[in-house]
Amino acid sequence: MVSELIKPFDTRYEEYLRDESKMDGKASGISFPRTKEEVVTIVNQMINTSTSITVQGGKTGICGGAVPSEGHILNLSYLNKVIDSFETENGRFVKVEAGLMLSELHKYLNKVDKTYFWPPDPTEDSATIGGILATNAQGICRYFYGDTKQYVEEIKLIDGYGKERIIRRGERIVNEHKCLLESGGTLVVDTALLKLPQDIDLIDIYLGSEGMYGIIVEATLKLIARPKEVWGISFFFEEQENIFGFVEAFMHTSYNEDEAVVAAVEYLDKSTLKHIHVLKKDVTKLRELPDVDEKFVGMVYIELHGNQEEHIEIIAEKIMELASHFQEDDTSTWALSGFEEIEKLRAFRHAAPESMNRALDQVKLLDSRIIKLATDIAMENMTFKELVTKYQQTALEKGINIAIHGHVAGNQLHVDLLPENYEEYITGKKLVKDWVICAVKRGGQAFSEYGVGKIKKALYQLSLSEEELGNMRHIKKVFDTNGILNPGNMLD
Amino acid sequence: MKIAICIKQVPGSNELTMDQEKGILQREDGRVKMNPYDLVAIETALQIKEKYKEVVITSFSMGPKRAREVILSSYAMGVDQGVLITDPKFIGSDVYATALTLSKGISLNEEFDIVICGRQTTDGDTGQVGPAIAEHLGIPHIYGVIAIDKIEEKHIFLSQQIENKKISLRVKMPCVLVISKEAYIPRLPSLKLKLEAKKKKIKIMSFEDLNDSDIRKFGLEGSPTQVEKIYFPNKSKKETLLSGNANVIVDAIIERLKGEKLI
Known part of the structure; x- marks a missing residue:
C-alpha cells in the first residue's frame, strides 16, 4: 500500500x-x-x-x-474534490479538499448556486485552495472584501507528527500570549512581538504559515452573497503625474453608493503594459482585446460591485468626472459590465504577472542561474506617488528594468525586476534587499502576498528580530518537532 | 451612408439547457452576453464611420426584452441608434424565421446601404442568418469579408477570404456583408458612451409592426428546421504518458501526429 x-x-x-x-x-x-x-x-x-x-x-x-x-x-x-456545501445559522459554506483548483471552485459554485461566491481571487485561478490558504493569497478585490482569512471557517490538517487536527474558527483563541491545544499542550504566541492581534484565533496562525505548521488537507470556506451587478473600468493616462493625481484624489474620496462599492483598484505601469502587449500575441483571451496605444504610460483598473446597476452608474459617473481632470482622452476608458464581460478586463490585469513570468523565461534561457526577483511590499505610510517614484529612481540608478503593478489600496505594489543578465540579476537582488530594509525601517509590510518560500527566506529573516524568529520557531516546534514539513522555507 | 448591423444576445457560458420537447435552447436562466462574432460586425461599421462622413449606424436585434442589453452595449461602442424586434410570437425561430424577421425589421426602418452581420453565433452556430437576410431583402451578400478597403458613391471595395485565397471585390450597394472574426479586433465600450447609452432610446418593434399578418411565417411555426434530438457530444479523455529521452519522445509525438493525419 x-x-x-x-x-x-x-x-x-x-x-x-x-x-x-x-x-x-x-x-x-x-x-x-x-x-x-x-x-x-x-x-x-x-x-x-x-x-x-x-x-x-x-x-x-x-x-x-x-x-x-x-x-x-x-x-x-x-486531492481535489468538493466535499459538501451547506448552510448553517452562521451562513453558507463549502467544504473542499486542499488540492481543488480555484477555477474548479468557481465552476462548482456557478453550477450549484450563482447567488454566492468565495471572495478571495488571486491572479492564478489554477492555484489550489490549500496553496491559497497556506500563503494567505488575496487578489484584487481585497480592497473591499478584506483578508482571505475571514473566509475560512475550518481547516483539517496533518501535523508534523502525522496526526490529523481540526481547527475551527472561534474554538481556540490566544489569551495572554497562550493558546491551549486539544492535545493538552500550550502554544506560546507573543502577539505583541509578532505584531498580531492580541486575541488571535489559532486558525489564523495556521493560515499564511506556508505549511510550516501542518499540511492543510481540507477546508471549509465561508461564502457570501454575490453582487448582482459588476462593472470593470480601465482608465488610461498619458502622463505619470496624472496617474498620481488621479490615484491621490480617488483614494481620498468615498464613492460608495447604497449597496454599490468600489471593490478593486489596481495599477499597471507602462513597462507592464508593454509586457502584456508582447504576451498578447500568444494568449487567445488577450488577443481579443484591442491594443493599448503606446502613448499611455499607465492604467488604473477599478471594479465596482453592487446589487443595482443604477447605483453602480452613479459611482462610475463620479469617477469619470474625477478622471476627466487627469485624462487627456476621456473616450479611451474601457468599461464593461456583467460577470462574463468583465472577465476580459480581469484577463488583462491578470496578464501582468503572467507576462513577467514569460519575460523571465526568456532571460532564463540565456542564464539558468537567474530566478524570479519580485517584491510585494505594502507601504501604507508613503503616498502612491512617493512609492512608485522611489522604485523607479532607485532602479534607474542601478540600471535595472522594472515593472510595477498591484493594489493601489495600502500601496501594495508588486515590483518585478527584469535583469538582462546574471550581473544585473545580482544587482537586482541587492536592490530588493535595500527595498525590504527600507520598508521595515519605515513601518511597511515587507512580505504581503506572494509568501516567503525559499527565495525570500533570507530577506524575511532579516526583517525580523531574533525574538520574533524565536517565537515563530517555537510554534514550528510545537506542531512539527522534527522539522519534517517544508524544509528550506520561511523559518529554516 | 446608412449602415445596419445585426446583433444577438447569446448565453454567457457553454453550459446550456435544452427544451427537449421543442428542440430549442432555453435562454431564460443564466448569464448572457453579446455574440462575440457580432462585436466584429460593430467594429467594421465603426471603422467605416470613422473614415467616411455622415455615416449613421443602426443596430438590430431580435430576441426577448432583455436583449435590449446588447443594443445598449452597441451604443457603448459608438452605434447611433438601435431597434429591438421582440415578441413572444418569435420564440423558437430557426435561421429562416430569424432572417425573415430581421429583414422585415430592417426594410421597414430605412433604406440601408450596407447590412453587416457577424459570421455566426455561439449558440445557433449556423452561419446562415446573414446570407438569408440578403435573400429576403433581395440584395447580394458577401461572406467571409476580412477588410473594407474603400467606399465610393455606389460601390464598396472589400477583401474576402475564401480558404487560402484572398479576393478583392467591388460590390454594388445595398448589400449584406458577413464579416469574418479575424477582420478586426473589436474595441471595448468606452465609459463615457456606456453611461450615455442608458439615456438613449431603443425603438421596439413587435409582430404587429412587421406589416405581415401571417403568423405562420414567424417563430416556431414559421421555422422549417425540425430538431429531432439535442444532446451533448460524448467527451472522451485519454491520456498517454510518453517516456524516454527527448529524442524518443519527439519521435513518438511526430508518429502520433502523423497517425492522426495532423501533419
Missing part, C-alpha cells in the same frame, strides 16, 4: 521540481494522494524514515515554496 503511494523520483516527474519561481529543486520521491487517509499514511512513512516533505498544490507560487530542496514531494493536486 505504502509502496504504491510513494514513487521513487525519476525523470517523469521533473516538472515537479519547480514552480513559477523558476527555481530548480531535487527530491528522492513523490506521491499523489487521493484521500486524506493516504496523506496520513505517507506522512507517517516519511516520519518513520526521517524524510522531509515538501507540499505542492498548483505550483503557481513565485517564491519557491513548492520547490523541494530534498526528500519527498507530497503533491495534493489529486
